[in-house]
Amino acid sequence: MATASSSPSPIARLTLALSVALARLSSRERNAVTIAAWVIGLGLVWWVAIAPALDTLRQAPTRHARLDAQLGQMQRMAATADALRSQNTAQPPGRDEVLRAVETATNGLSGTGQLSVLGERATLTLRNTPPEALAQWLAQVRxxxxxxxxxxxxxxxxxxxxxxxxxxxxxxxxxxxx
Structure with a gap:
């Protein structure tokens, strides 16, 4: 009857080889190898597990402040969108009210803009109007x-x-x- 020979796994062979190598060493050398293995193991644990966690903890306040600022900005944008949405459901202003609002906004251009209204369109002619004033005018008429x-x-x-x-x-x- 033949028995099937089973070959040891690679890990088992490595463990056996290390055991044989350690057995050949003196007691003092075995202690030095054990201490070196512990130092390397602890270094790997620090490098892989502890250092990234500490880095995350150090960066948390900065990230939290940045995310709070983004949240505040998104809430302001949501409030603006809600205001615009509610404005669009309201009855549009009458022609006289629109003309008064456009003329009031145009007066804020300090003479660098001239307004003309023909039918369904209002045309603003600009002459060296500062960018900030134009942006404010556009926001007001909108x-x-x-x-x-x-x-x-x-x-x-x-x-x-x-x-x-x-x-x-x-x-x-x-x-x-x-």
């Missing part, structure tokens, strides 16, 4: 008059302090569609 730009031809001359050109707006208060 919110107060509910007008949106449908065409713009603006440019900035080299060395000039602002924008020149035209911006055409329309909206439900003028009889057009935004």
């Amino acid at each position: 919110i107060n008059a509910r007008l949106l730009p449908v065409d713009s031809q603006i440019h900035r001359e080299p060395g000039s302090p602002g924008w020149s050109g035209t911006v055409v707006l329309t909206g439900p208060g003028l009889g057009g569609t935004p």
Whole structure:
């Protein structure tokens, strides 16, 4: 009867080889090898498990503050979206109210813009209007008059302090569609 010989697994062979090698060493050498193995093992545990966790803990306050700032910004954007959504469900302002709101906003351009209204469209002609003033004007007419730009031809001359050109707006208060 033949018996099947089973060969040891690679791990078992390695363990056997290490045991034989350690057995050949003196007691003092075995202690030194054991201490070295523990130092290497503890170093690996530090490198793989503890150091990344400590790094994460050190960075947590900074990340938390950054995420809080992002959350605040998203909440402000959500509030703005809700306000715009509720504004769109409200009855559009009448033509007279729209014209008053656009003229009031245009007065804030300090004479660098001239408004003309023909039918369903309002056209603003700009002459070296500062960018901040134009942005504020656009926000005011969007919110107060509910007008949106449908065409713009603006440019900035080299060395000039602002924008020149035209911006055409329309909206439900003028009889057009935004």
